[in-house]
Amino acid sequence: MERIAIIDGNSLINRAYYAMRNPMITKDGIFTQGIFGFLNMMEKIKKDYEPAYMVIAFDLKAPTFRHKAYEGYKAGRKKMPPELAMEVPILKDILRAMNIKQVELEGFEADDLIGTIAKEAESCGMEPLIITGDKDELQLATDITKIILTRKGVSEFDLYDRQAMMDKYGFTPTQFIDFKGLMGDQSDNIPGIPGVGEKTATKLILEYGSVENLIANVDNVKPKGVKAKVEEHAQLAMMSKRLATINTQVPMDIDFAEYKLTEPDYDALIELYSRLEFNRFLKKLNVQRSGGTGSGDPAAKPLAVDAEKLEKVCVREDSQLAELTLQGKTAIKVFGDHNHLDVPQIEGVAAVNGDTYYYFDCRNLTGFFDWLAEQEISFAGHSLKDDYYMLLCHGMTKFETAFDTEVAQYVLDSSRSNYSLSALSNEYLHQSLRDEKEFFEENGQVDLFTDPTEQYMTYGCEVCGAILNLAEAQKAQIADQKLETVLYEAELPLVEVMASMEHEGFRTDKKILEGFGVVLAEQIGELTKQIYGLAGEEFNINSPLQLGNILFEKLGLPAGKKTKRGYSTSADILEKLMDKHPIIPLILEYRTVSKLKSTYVDGLIPLISSTDGKVHAHFNQTVTTTGRISCTEPNLQNIPIRQEMGRKLRKAFIPEENCVLVGADYSQIELRVLAHMSGDDALIESFNNGEDIHRATAARVLGIPEDKITLEERSRAKAVNFGVIYGMSAFGLSSELRITRKDADEYIKAYFAKHAAVKEFMDEQVKFCKANGYVSTLLGRKRFIKEINASAYMVKQVGERLAMNTPIQGSAADIIKLAMIKVFRALRDQGLRSRLILQVHDELIINTREEEKEQVEKLLTENMESAYELAVKLKADLNEGESWYELK
Template identity: 40%
Template structure:
């Protein structure tokens, strides 16, 4: 392209082509409402890349219009082989048009014409008007449009094509590309060409004869005879194909230089659309920075003494929500120090440098005012931090992080910055971007102070928006009755912690070290020499070259030595089994035996896990730093690790475990008569299932049969396949399939429930629990059978697992309330899925057992379950002994 500073550059985007490219190139992204968004995302990022990197003077997007084209009237088979547009793509088309409109980019389409024709016409008109033109496409057909002032750009490959590139590819100038296309055809558009002539032959023929017309006129000169015969026989096809491949540069589309100039986006439209699509990263990039006037610094009150605190409180409207934002030092919530905090209510915002002696009395009264909802982001962290300085915050609470989790359970990012941007269009921290995290809170450290104040102000704005959204979704009752009352319970569990026998683990560590050293000698003997056991490469050499074992799955770096492979190889040789045992013991030592003592809090001498309320989409709690829900429950060394979790002197541990909670919820949801009968009679569901699938009386059911039946029961809940079940219980796939089929014959109500859950999930886009917790499952709408199958398993399982999660949360709230009222010295110290663990003074043990069992089993009646709940209790001075 010749350069001339006076010429403007117009970019013409092949919109329809990039919709297809984005859809098939990107994985099936979805927003929380179930809309597939990969094509929109890919298309939009392409546009933004062009605008950002190429800085065009003008830009236009061309789309195909629905309905038959002139080419299809000419040749009915044109593009006839193409499958219909996938549903996941067609649903995104209106959003792509909205993206183009929001970015204020002109779009053109015309009945009967393809996007190529509109681009060709505009390119020619723009060039005649004195513009340079860049056609954005990956379609080789467009090469025919190249001129000294028209180039092709493919942003996916970051590749430019002008006249030299066209000649290099096809051996002819751009105008004669259609001659080559006429001979070779185009399978993607079903243009026939001359069957038997490929690209190389077509290029050679046109280089020799110039055009199809000239080639056919001098066809007798063509060699070999086979090619000549093809051309004579298919001459009409060649002419037709050239016509179909020729882009119409005279389509009825107008060139308007001024209308096509790049203009600023329609910011409100763009922001609303990005929020709807949940393109958080793009929203952060494209949302304009907050204006200085929008930040609270100018109106911020700094509280220095009790009179100024009293004046601030006096200005607040009675009963108005109170936003609270702590400024914390680094570290875990249990150890974080409060450096100060900001409060905002009724348009008033104040920052409080921490000095409990000078102003905390009026503020304490304010924080304990039960007529005000306390709006906090990550309430648990705030409760834990305030507890360290002797401050309590009374409910009712509105935790924006938990609220966003209920609204968007599939999303990982529930940060205040993300929620503020999406819900109220406020970008946090723009005016303080140079401020650094505080080391201490001196008067001059205004950056951190202003950030906390801004966050409090935004929390006050968020409160009504989040409540409105929870109400619209039908999640407000779940939020108020379960999730908010649970937060103080979780904070208390974390604060209580679990006592650890550090000396016992030190002894166990030395024992394991000795055992591992001994195993290394055994392994070296079996391998015929020493090697690095932790090196997959060296292990592969030993197994497959030295010992000659049959290799399995191959990876990029060589043959796999993963757990599945070693398990299969263990039937051929003793070495793989020894490696598996070595790996298992080594992991136990590093992950638990050596790591746990390092995580003991030096102040309390206890382990304080973090129970996460906003991670698992099912509603389950997770445990981190350390993960105490993952402490091994099997194997000698695993059980000895549990022995290290102990009760202090004159106390004992009480473990209360819901028995068969998911099968009971399955019975309630399915209303299957056989399942209901089993639980009403107090029978063992796994024994009953074994009797049903093996057609035997209880006296003839072996331990292995009951175990197989248990796998069937839980496999059904998790949507297991015959293959998966066969792997779990070690039987042929046909036999596993028979077990599943027999189960569904006996428990037809379960099959009906599964079908109903999948159908409702597809119709609504989500499933719900007994208490109305939503789980969006966009995978149910996927065109990919693997993704759709995954979605169907989630649709089966989520209502059951989610209801179990809701149920244990209700139990935790009820038990905590009862303990505070009746037995304040008994502490809840951990939750592990269906199990609650308590630290009980020995003299209170009998009463604690009664209270805990009564409250936990009472949840069934509270939730109107159709079957009774059963809680198994266990006690002991360590976790292993106390496990029921």
């Protein structure tokens, strides 16, 4: 007889949720314990009973026929907590991915659907198994239909058929309904007969068999008290029985073929399990999937490396190194602290080369880094820059990059926020891999008293294995998507350059910063005093909330925009109030000064390494959606320059001894890229003639000669040029230029009239993106833009702007990355000691040995200008100085 498992979805997830002592929650804040318990229970049922069919019944919010019969039905039942309510839709997604049928029907409870299905199944010759935490469903038991009732949450269960039920309760499943009709049910707010409890109800049922029969023979009922109660509440008892009766005649279509258990949608399931961090289920899924016969799943092909089968060598003595040479591609993972303030300590290095896994215990080896530098190997890693950084700190200088799985994934999809090896391992390999923190939490923290070698060795092998397997999978996708150029020509060669820039660092004069800090502190004190005086009270000037209240409530200034919390106090609002009150300029001044002090003085000083007096910023290659680099701790890409007061900070950034700073910045790189990509004749001609591009734009749009263009007109044209790059709107331009929307609209029209090719280019980007879901840069870098086909107007508008901006910003990023690689290589090839230390989107800075200055200036300019050939010349402007301040 084929079994069909019929599961009470709401009941089971409720039980699971309350059974768990500790809440389960993912790092993204999704509660998962209900789902987890549910799935465990389901797995157990599958294993123990091997049903051929399965269906899950859910309740709907809509009122049922019981509510209509008795308005108090289920009144006062406490609602599902929101944490659990959030889990239900996710569970439903999982069931869908498992290809398990779900049923729900307006006007009926899950009980009724379950009863109806069970009855139908039985009549079709199946053996129904009902899985629930709800005792009421015991009434559905027959000689064939069995009820599995959860006990102690969901970890154990009892199985009842008709006989088991009679043994336990002494009456039949049907009598169970009569029993409830008499004693009622508090949880469903079924009244029953007041004063009749479990004892009396049991006695009455055993004697009279049913509620109807009891009422018919009420005269015989003893004792008198009970008789009176039954007489008085006969109607109530009948109604209670009706409420407690599960409807097995629900009008629903039952097609058992839909309930047949089949193969799940593995990819969907993996995605969901990954998101829910159900690593155990993930692992089980892998086993099922690879063990499955002929499902024809391409992802089930054998992995390149089986970490468990590698020969494992632990190198703890220098003598072992002497006998060892490595060649060719090597997966690597360096274990060390990622400290940028001091020399990072390296615990050990894991490496897979060929069929052998090596773990080098660096705490015991003295010649390891010299040895490693001599090996003719190319590295494959995940976030190799971090490994390189640590190795650079220990004397290695040259690296060959075979592959980086983090960078590769960034090239495949730059919109992700999580590039962790464990996430990618789940997605590509369907193997769970703990991240470093999880691993050491599970295996005991490393401390002074325990030898961590064993742990690092075990974990390193898993990591290196995953890297090699992941790399193979990614390479195929890189080829499919035609991303080879951007990956192999730009991103991978850049890894070493980024590591080197971090390692070199930027020398920073702490004394200058501290001196600046003192001056700023004095100014802040003075401004604070004056502001308090004008406000008539003391308050936190840094709090937009408090400041807004002072300005717009107490002083009664006209409020501009509102924010979610209150009045906007941003600079552009305050500037409009400049003449309205003397406190305004003081606030703006205070803002400027305190920004400088908190972010750029107080924030920067602790990041200066005491070892070498430099800041070693973190450059990140996988953060921006467009292909730019980003920079943190500190962010050297936003050091002030526009205002003189802030610009003075740059005096603290200085070259090393006997060195000078040499920098060069691309002139109008994004507009040049636009000229090239759009092929706009007017733009191209202006660039080729070496014209001032903003002045030339103004002249064309306004139809007057260049030499008649005023500074005001030039500055407007400049804003429009920026606007074009950003995918401008009339609204955006109008607020930027403080002109009416209509004027801005006309300006834009006039601009596009004179730059038809630009307009055409922009339209084409949007059109392409709508058709293909992505846009591309010069090197073929892609950015997927899901907003582009959104139904909401605003969202779609955003998508269109991204489609217009990304090819330009991204292509400029491509070009400077190529330039960085060329410059880095040129410095090395020419045997120079000068080093690239910073990139700021269109600018490169080299810490230059004085004696190498001319050579460096030449190679920097030349390599930047020849990085990529465009329809217009690339121009780089050179600067030099004794501090970053002087590079202007």
